[in-house]
Amino acid sequence: MNDPASNKAGPAGGFVRWALLAVTLTALLAGGVAWVLGARSVADACWIAGTVAAIVPALWWVISSIRAGRVGVDVLAVLSLGGALAVREYLAGALIGVMLATGQALDAAAERRATKDLRALLDRVPRTARRRTPDGVEVVGVDDIVVDDVVMVGPGEVLPVDGVVLSDYAVLDDSALTGESVPVRCGRGEPVRSGSVNAGSGLELAASASAADSTYAGIVRLARQAAAETAPVVRIADRVAVWFLPVALTVAGLAWLVSGSADRAVAVLVVATPCPLLLAAPVAIVSGLSRTSRIGVLVRGGGALETLGRASTLVLDKTGTLTTGRPRGTDIVVGPGWTVDEVLGLAASADQLSPHVLANAIVREARLRGVPLSVPSSVTEEAGIGVSARVDEKWVTVGNLSIDGEEPEWAAAVLSRASFDGAVVAWVRVDDGLAGAILLTDPLRPDAPRTLRRLRLAGMTRVVMLTGDRPAPALQIGTVLGLDEVAAQQTPADKVARVRAESERAVTAMVGDGVNDAPALAAADVGIAMGARGATASSEAADIVLTSDRLDRLADAKVIARRSRRIAVQSAAVGMSLSLVAMGFAAVGWLPPAWGALLQEGIDLAVILNALRALRGDHTGPPPLSRDAEDLVRRFSAEHDQMRDDLSLLRDTAQQVAAGQSAGALVSLRAADAFLQDTLLPHEDAEDSALYPALARPLGSVEATATMSRMHAEIHRLAQRLHSHRELADEAGAVQPEQSDDLLACLYGLYALLRLHFVQEEENFFVLAPAFLSAADKS
Template identity: 65%
Template sequence: MADSRYRWQPQTGVVGAVLLIGTIAPLLAGLIAWVAGSASVADWCWAAGTVVAIAPALWWVISALRRGRIGVDLIAVLSLVGTLWVHEYLAGALIAVMLSGGHALDAAAERRATRDLRALLERAPRTARRRCGDVVRVVDLDEIGVGDILVIAAGEVVPTDGRILDSVAELDESALTGEPLQVERTAGQPVRSGVLNAGGVFEMRATATADESTYAGIVRLAREAGAATAPTVRLADRYAAWFLPLTLAVAGASYWLSGSLVRAVAVLVVATPCPLLLAAPVAIVSGLSRSSRIGVVVRDGGALENLGRATTLVMDKTGTVTAGRPIVTEVAAAPGADQTWLLRVAASVDQLSPHVLAEAIVTEALARGIELDVATAVSEQAGRGVTGEVDGHRVQVGKLAESTTVPGWARPVLNRARLDSAAIAWITVDDVPLGAVLLRDPLRRHAPRTLRRLREAGLNRLVMLTGDRPEPAREVATVLGLDEVCAEQSPADKVEAVRREADEHVTVMVGDGINDAPALAAATVGVAMGARGSTASSEAADIVLTTDRLDRLADAMDIARWSRRIAVQSATVGMALSLLAMVIAAVGWLPPAAGALLQEGIDVAVILNALRALRGGPAADRGLPTDTEELLRRFAAEHDVMQDALATLRTVADRIADRPDAAALATLETTHRFLVEDLLPHEQAEETQLYPALAGPLGGSEATATMSRAHAEIQRLTTRIGTHLELARARGGFDPDQVDDLLACLYGLYAVLRLHFVQEEENYFTLAADERL
């Protein structure tokens, strides 16, 4: 399954090296012979070097013509032939070296192209387990027919489309939808090929052959999308559209007016587009080198050029603008139950489960410094959860049993899960539901800032395609300020949407899953989140972000635009100087050999200018003082610690609204103690230490003024809650007249703190060079 865009083959590098050596060696040999006084031998050496370059140059011209383009190589061919015709052999040898050197640099960029979409095929199963009566046999995929009963073992990829027969199947559909959370399919429900069995063994009835299945369709889509992608029009070829006819006109006019063929050849020699053949590739290769240093692997110079002029960004949601893996957002406990103990026993049971939600719960417990126990009698039921014994209690984490009624204390938890599009893992102890863990796939902390940077870099249309439901997709789109969002998209839908955008604009597509591979191949520039994303998406992409950070795309776009600007500048200045030299040569003041040497001087100047791309543009220096970065990391870590405590504000408010009794008052006292002893000192330290340190990098204290106003509001609401607490203590309970205002303060403070934390994390903490942020 070869992608037509990846034309680089290893032997191309060998041919380029041989050509470069084959032109440099005769030039040097001729210079040695000339210094030794053997002019005829020097001419033969230089002529040989010229001839060596003519054949490949002619082939490049023919290849361009076949693609419907006339490239700058045509001028080089004419000048090479012309120097032989008028016996200006040194000029020909110099042009040959410049020509082979330019293409060697261009080949160095192309060498970044690697394998094709082979990972799609590698992941696909080759065999399946087919049951006939009581016998299960392993058969090749092409032997599967519609109606066959297939047995899917744990960890296996479903080989074809079908329907579940008699059990609950827990499936990882991320390869198709990009969503990280497992889904359940019960008897009679459909299952698609390419998904992973994340639970126990189940049986299914095939409804399609392997060739007609969903996964096979994805492979075909990726192949077709790659084949339909138009070849990249390089910078040099775009300039050749006007430079070539102008050169021929000047050379022709010179010959017509003077009758001297030498003058015409001299014009062609100084017009040899080495600023295009050398300077532009040098700038682009410099950009490739700089990109690789920040964790952005660009496959070829054409991709970097296109990235530099892109106007539309299409992106997947899961794993691209979201983290791609669930995290715990809240641990709710029944009245009288200890939240930390519940999380400890739940994680102790879950640590033996490979389930993605179990992994998130264990990670949360360890992050809080909770020491886990070794659970015994652990068993896992697909689609239901994990059960084990801890501290003499029978603990189950997962779904509630069908016979279990959701307790009254959990109704607010269910509402929050529904409103926040969160998953719930119930913690049941001795058959009594005592806790619930809410989990979400969070927005990447740096995503909003990155998308703002991308808009500043020239992207004027941002589109999100996702296989997720419309509700969470619209929520993400609102936060990020996207222009359009399309939910419940299949891989085919994504390809069609990307093709529509690419037909009208230079389009960048960002994704991280196998389901994104066809869309990446269909875009002008495909970008894969490669650190955790699938191999297939990385192979289909033109650019791979190896650090798994979307903000690196903004950095790469800055580099691409800067490199392209330097390339255009070098080429423009070089061609302007060449035009001036052409006029001088046309009037007979510049013979071919001297013209070739002058052209070499122009080449050196523009190449030195092109090397400026290695340093990066003005936007490249985003560094912060070390002490400021340390402050950012310190306060980011404090945010992580206090995130869970923020949820208690809403929990205590719910409890007071439901029953303002002595237990609710005790909970309020604990919450107020957190506000006074932990939260307010944190906010005060930010105000006096962090914000002044950020004033310089952000251009003044006004950049943090709105955050300072938020600190004042947090202080006001905390003081007001403290006043309510004192009144309640004095009266021995809550006065009905104060409950409404107290609830407004608690809910209001919760909302202000959530927004304030997110704003600081997105605007300030992402400035620190810390991968965790």
């Protein structure tokens, strides 16, 4: 991940390179003016000054490269400059100096300072801690804490050392360590790790390690070591220079040996000056950097863009990268006598004053569905348990409630479903009874499937997910996205080891967003951070930062990087081939040094114009939509959000039919049929008549939406069949046994078909609208 030109990088290095360009260009132009005015000696003096000004820093860059074990393109530039002075071809030397300085200035633009000091990690490390002693509480330096010391941690503070909980319980935000946003509850005697945030009330812990030996200090060390040990990026120019340098020196030496004239050797070196490498390759890469910046992707240097263009393995974090990182209500299950709106309204009303991430998700869900909320009173919140409040004369408790001894059948089904879905359950108790449950999950980003398909087309042949989350939700996402490998419950050290293993097999890019991802980002060949939510250690450790909270920008950046690198290689290859031809003419004496320098300028101009093609390119993202089409996407997306949870009516009805509850099943069947006939089918018809025609032009043809229209027809067929079953049941006053098999097939078939259809429309069509992605990321 480290750029080999880092010895020239930084504010000081950038200033030197731009100053060098100003000096050499001024010397060349001043000499030209003097020559036109007939002052040949003044012209020579100006050109000598320009040549010397270029050779001094170039010589230092060569020495630095050799110390680092590299021999790059700067060697040829130094030899050409020195040779031009030796044979008194001062104009040639001045021209070479300008070419060298221009290439270095372009590199200065491409290589912005990569802040790999992991400032965010270090800023988070506690400097002091509260230690309880027989005389009270004292504040000491965190390095003074020893094993078995009793440490007190206030609300919102970072745990300074690893330890064991002495309080009755602790509620911790482990997102810095695992990436998971849902706080965890630890009981007395359970081990906890430094770097976690105390998300509950004040707690006490017994230190089990010193600060230096604790978990968070280990993450900081991992990140530093990974950044220091990662192999340097070998730039395009240096790859070509490996073979071009000995060729040029051999031809120059033979020309001198055969002709006995040093002028021919210098002429060879002049036309051998790797200007296509010094100029064309940086122009193409800087053009790529310009394009990425316009789409909200910050690339810290040209080396990072080149590496992204070559990368064939992609390693991704889950939470906040492939998922939104914001829990969302996916299902609401209610007990007998309650409705979904009643349970959700009471729960959201009670949660309105809570800062908890799950409480916020419940409130968002209620507002999304248009459920009216009441102002709560007597609100209390117990960390790790939940919120209790009086709402509309009812005492409501929402959260991680114990239901031991009162687990009704529907609640057991909720627990089973949550285990399969990897969901968190927020139980809702009203007065003394269990009223319902809200299942919350971290949803997949709507642009994730399309983004991964585009990345595979752009050269990513292997995609791996590493997450600190549990195996169940990780494997589900891996299956949906078709990932090559999924590894769950990964610590920061595990992630670093896996990234290094992947890097040994192929050029590897790593994408993450949390503090726990920083070491792995530093270990990857190119680290990419989701940085839209603020400066984090991941952004500091990364080579590339996605400044907008949209994963599809990663595919855009990969496409741009690949094309820019291809143009850079093409420009370098063509330019160096022309230089080889010119070297032949110079070797036989047909091309003197000054004319060789001018010819080299012509070659440079040609390859630079070719390199500038990287500024242009085909549209890399989804096809653009008209404003009317975006408005339609916004409308139908909102309708999806309102209908999504109503789909559970189909599954609940099926469960009652399967259980033989014929009377209750009829009530549910009527509700499901009313939802289909009055809400869902009109929605599908409107999509066919309004949305799909509006998408036909940007998608290329009406055939692009034909499969979705065919699915609409199948939904209509099953809905009509279900309607017929309802009419038969209405006539008989209950669902009849002979209806059960076909009715169950209709119900479960519709449920699965509609869930799939909603996802397909959102991932294939709705994701085309930036407004949809923005709304989805904020939900």
